[in-house]
Amino acid sequence: MTARCRILRWTVSALALVAVFATGAAAEYPEKPITMYCVFPPGGTVDTSIRALVPGAEQALGRNITVVTKDGGTGTVGLALLAEQKPDGYTLASGTSTAIVRVPLARKMTYKPLGSFTFVYAYAAVASGLLVRPESPFKTFKEMVEYARQNPGKVTYSTMGAGSPLHVIMEVIAMKEKIKWTHVPYKGTAPAETAALGGHVDAVSAGDVNKALSGQMRCLLMHTKEKYARLPDVPTTIDLGYDYYNDTLISVYGPAGMDPAVVKKLEDAFAKAQETPAWKQWLDQFGLVSINMRSGEYTKFLENGWEKEIEIQKALGVLKEPATPPK
Amino acid sequence: MGFSVIAEPMNFVFCFTGVLLGTLIGVLPGLGPGATISLLLPLTYHLNPIASIIMVAGIYYGAKYGGSTTSILLNIPGEVDSVVTCLDGYQMARKGRAGPALGISAFGSFIAGTVATLGLMLVAPTLARFALSFGPPEMFALMVLAMTLIVFMSSGSQAKGLAMAALGLFLGSVGLDVFTNVDRFVFGYNFLLEGLGIVPVIVGLFGVGEVLSNLEVQMRGEVFQKKVSNLLPTLKDWKDSFWPIVRGTFIGFFVGVIPGGGGIASTFASYTVEKRLSKHPEKFGTGAIEGVAGPEAANNACSGANFIPLLTLGIPTNGIMAIIFASLMINGLQPGPLLIKNQPELFWGVIASMYVGNVMLVMLNLPLIGIWVRFLTIPYAILAPLILFFCLLGAYTVKNAVPDLIIMLIFGIVGFLMKKYRYEGAPLIMGFVISELVEGAFIRSLLMSGGSFTIFFSRPISCTLMIVSLLLFILPLFGKKPISMGAGDDEG
Numbered sequence: 073m074t075a076r077c078r079i080l081r082w083t084v085s086a087l088a089l090v091a092v093f094a095t096g097a098a099a100e101y102p103e104k105p106i107t108m109y110c111v112f113p114p115g116g117t118v119d120t121s122i123r124a125l126v127p128g129a130e131q132a133l134g135r136n137i138t139v140v141t142k143d144g145g146t147g148t149v150g151l152a153l154l155a156e157q158k159p160d161g162y163t164l165a166s167g168t169s170t171a172i173v174r175v176p177l178a179r180k181m182t183y184k185p186l187g188s189f190t191f192v193y194a195y196a197a198v199a200s201g202l203l204v205r206p207e208s209p210f211k212t213f214k215e216m217v218e219y220a221r222q223n224p225g226k227v228t229y230s231t232m233g234a235g236s237p238l239h240v241i242m243e244v245i246a247m248k249e250k251i252k253w254t255h256v257p258y259k260g261t262a263p264a265e266t267a268a269l270g271g272h273v274d275a276v277s278a279g280d281v282n283k284a285l286s287g288q289m290r291c292l293l294m295h296t297k298e299k300y301a302r303l304p305d306v307p308t309t310i311d312l313g314y315d316y317y318n319d320t321l322i323s324v325y326g327p328a329g330m331d332p333a334v335v336k337k338l339e340d341a342f343a344k345a346q347e348t349p350a351w352k353q354w355l356d357q358f359g360l361v362s363i364n365m366r367s368g369e370y371t372k373f374l375e376n377g378w379e380k381e382i383e384i385q386k387a388l389g390v391l392k393e394p395a396t397p398p399k
Numbered sequence: 400m401g402f403s404v405i406a407e408p409m410n411f412v413f414c415f416t417g418v419l420l421g422t423l424i425g426v427l428p429g430l431g432p433g434a435t436i437s438l439l440l441p442l443t444y445h446l447n448p449i450a451s452i453i454m455v456a457g458i459y460y461g462a463k464y465g466g467s468t469t470s471i472l473l474n475i476p477g478e479v480d481s482v483v484t485c486l487d488g489y490q491m492a493r494k495g496r497a498g499p500a501l502g503i504s505a506f507g508s509f510i511a512g513t514v515a516t517l518g519l520m521l522v523a524p525t526l527a528r529f530a531l532s533f534g535p536p537e538m539f540a541l542m543v544l545a546m547t548l549i550v551f552m553s554s555g556s557q558a559k560g561l562a563m564a565a566l567g568l569f570l571g572s573v574g575l576d577v578f579t580n581v582d583r584f585v586f587g588y589n590f591l592l593e594g595l596g597i598v599p600v601i602v603g604l605f606g607v608g609e610v611l612s613n614l615e616v617q618m619r620g621e622v623f624q625k626k627v628s629n630l631l632p633t634l635k636d637w638k639d640s641f642w643p644i645v646r647g648t649f650i651g652f653f654v655g656v657i658p659g660g661g662g663i664a665s666t667f668a669s670y671t672v673e674k675r676l677s678k679h680p681e682k683f684g685t686g687a688i689e690g691v692a693g694p695e696a697a698n699n700a701c702s703g704a705n706f707i708p709l710l711t712l713g714i715p716t717n718g719i720m721a722i723i724f725a726s727l728m729i730n731g732l733q734p735g736p737l738l739i740k741n742q743p744e745l746f747w748g749v750i751a752s753m754y755v756g757n758v759m760l761v762m763l764n765l766p767l768i769g770i771w772v773r774f775l776t777i778p779y780a781i782l783a784p785l786i787l788f789f790c791l792l793g794a795y796t797v798k799n800a801v802p803d804l805i806i807m808l809i810f811g812i813v814g815f816l817m818k819k820y821r822y823e824g825a826p827l828i829m830g831f832v833i834s835e836l837v838e839g840a841f842i843r844s845l846l847m848s849g850g851s852f853t854i855f856f857s858r859p860i861s862c863t864l865m866i867v868s869l870l871l872f873i874l875p876l877f878g879k880k881p882i883s884m885g886a887g888d889d890e891g
Binding site: 113114115116119120123124139140141142143144145148149152178179182225226228233234235254255256257258259262263265266267269270271272273282283286287288353354357358 | 437440441444531532533534535575577578579580582589590592593658659708712713714715716718721722723724725726728729731733735736737798799800839843846847849
């Protein structure tokens with residue numbers, strides 16, 4: 073055997089060994105239980121969503137996933153904690169995209185929204201909408217807009233928080249329609265809905281339309297990208313020509329720098345979990361829309377989202393410069 | 400029909416487990432039903448929904464029973480809502496009357512809990528609709544009333560009491576502003592964005608602070624009775640407590656129904672009302688049984704009433720109700736006006752379980768009194784670290800956050816200094832609790848009215864409350880003799 077041949081043989085074997093080792097490492101994952109931070113409070117939509125999804129993923133991965141609550145600041149507290157963890161795939165977090173594309177614009181975060189995380193998988197889209205109480209004089213959304221046009225500032229709407237997507241979407245509409253209405257923020261969806269039910273505000277821009285599904289309130293507008301199957305007669309913001317929708321996604325994150333093979337395993341596991349009856353039942357009860365956005369697509373989505381959000385907020389006049397650098 | 404539900408062995412067992420857990424958690428300072436219920440939440444997904452709601456409800460109102468135990472015996476509130484019971488309960492214990500205090504507390508809680516359940520059964524839907532009409536202006540007017548009553552909270556120097564209330568108002572503003580998303584006094588600490596948690600503050604101020612000040616006196620806490628002789632309240636005690644319990648029940652029930660009404664608000668309200676109506680207000684703060692009976696009743700009535708908006712309108716009024724709400728949703732039960740119609744078993748089952756639960760609790764708590772008091776004969780050198788341990792545990796379980804422990808310790812030192820220089824903690828807590836409510840209600844009202852202040856007077860309920868506050872504020876100036884509010888008015 074010539075020297076060259078021998079060198080070639082050794083190189084190939086070495087490379088093969090390395091390859092085996094690399095995939096071998098991924099093939100071992102997960103070797104121990106995984107911790108999943110839930111960055112929203114227990115009993116809420118995000119918390120219940122991940123708890124409904126996890127059993128299916130556990131089955132697919134063959135390991136336990138423990139959900140631990142680390143809530144605060146619309147998810148920013150938990151995500152800040154996640155950013156400091158090792159990207160070995162054993163610490164993940166479940167939250168919404170708000171803490172990535174919206175909140176960091178207004179406040180300086182300790183993490184880099186686009187740089188400190190691996191965006192693993194987006195599994196659900198929020199089905200939010202505008203709700204009014206049954207006795208409300210507004211029968212369609214257009215009616216409400218016209219009334220606001222005639223009476224600037226008189227129409228009031230409540231939301232679960234200032235700066236939330238529900239608030240921004242109403243202000244985008246106001247900007248495009250050239251009207252003025254008054255925002256009354258609350259802490260959380262429940263008090264906001266109560267205010268609308270009690271007639272203290274004219275409408276609530278709510279994170280979910282379950283009260284409309286149950287008939288307790290009427291839905292005038294949906295914020296989803298496409299028509300919402302369960303309320304087919306209600307127009308969406310896209311239908312009405314506003315070219316804007318609530319793109320908040322509930323997703324799984326990991327610290328930046330995770331091994332792509334590990335990410336792929338997780339993607340597959342969550343996709344599998346979305347086929348379980350437990351997940352379908354949860355979707356049915358909480359009224360959200362299931363999404364299968366894998367890491368690559370989701371990362372691009374968020375990068376675009378970051379730019380879009382800056383644009384919109386500057387147009388609304390609420391933003392000068394982003395408070396946090398993205399990467 | 401409800402009783403047939405509760406008679407089912409599974410539900411009965413869960414009810415008992417719930418109230419037992421609730422009592423234990425209530426007794427331990429800092430550890431609250433919130434943390435426990437969220438820990439148990441995943442379990443409820445797999446259990447039959449009626450059973451799990453019964454258990455969770457049991458934990459919730461059971462904790463209200465247990466919370467007064469350490470308040471009375473150790474001057475440390477077992478539950479956030481039991482702060483007020485410390486004021487007179489502990490003084491009663493110092494006079495050797497721990498038994499009657501605990502007894503009246505248990506009985507008052509039982510009566511209130513049962514009446515509240517009755518109310519839930521009879522007037523729930525009507526009351527719920529009334530509660531809906533309580534909007535920001537009404538809330539603001541109620542808070543004005545509350546602030547007027549803060550004056551009556553202090554048993555010592557009124558000036559100091561007001562100063563503490565102001566400090567409480569200030570501390571309550573720490574965190575993210577709801578309206579502008581500006582951070583206030585956060586100094587870049589992420590964990591302060593949600594504000595100083597009420598649990599670390601109370602556990603620090605009253606729990607750690609109490610232990611620290613006891614350590615300063617001597618390595619010996621006060622153990623009042625070697626054996627429990629007068630366990631039961633005397634006839635006089637019953638006579639004195641009757642009206643406070645009745646009033647407390649109504650106050651608690653009312654406060655519990657309105658959105659934003661919490662247990663602690665109801666106890667403060669009851670205490671100040673009792674003090675105001677009493678023929679000898681100077682006794683408050685030295686061991687007046689009315690100061691224990693009223694608030695304890697209010698507390699339990701409030702927890703029963705909290706279920707009304709949830710079960711009739713599908714609106715959770717606090718964090719724990721929100722968890723129950725989620726639990727219902729997960730099990731496919733839509734909380735809302737149709738719940739009674741579609742799920743009568745659930746509704747009546749829960750109500751029946753509350754009756755039964757209250758009975759179980761009173762039967763549990765009375766014999767336990769003897770055990771708790773015996774528990775106190777443990778040398779303080781061992782007891783103190785145990786208490787501190789539970790305080791740490793309790794503060795940590797709120798959010799699994801280490802910074803909460805630091806907050807607790809800082810307030811422990813503050814509490815110690817406050818006790819040393821005779822500044823009272825109760826007005827501070829009241830200010831703290833009111834802070835966000837009053838500011839939020841005020842700004843929302845003005846947003847609704849477009850900046851006009853007349854909104855507070857153009858609506859019937861808020862107008863009434865504002866006038867009542869004004870009267871309460873002015874009347875003492877015209878009284879025949881000045882109302883002496885304090886047992887000791889120090890100038891210091």
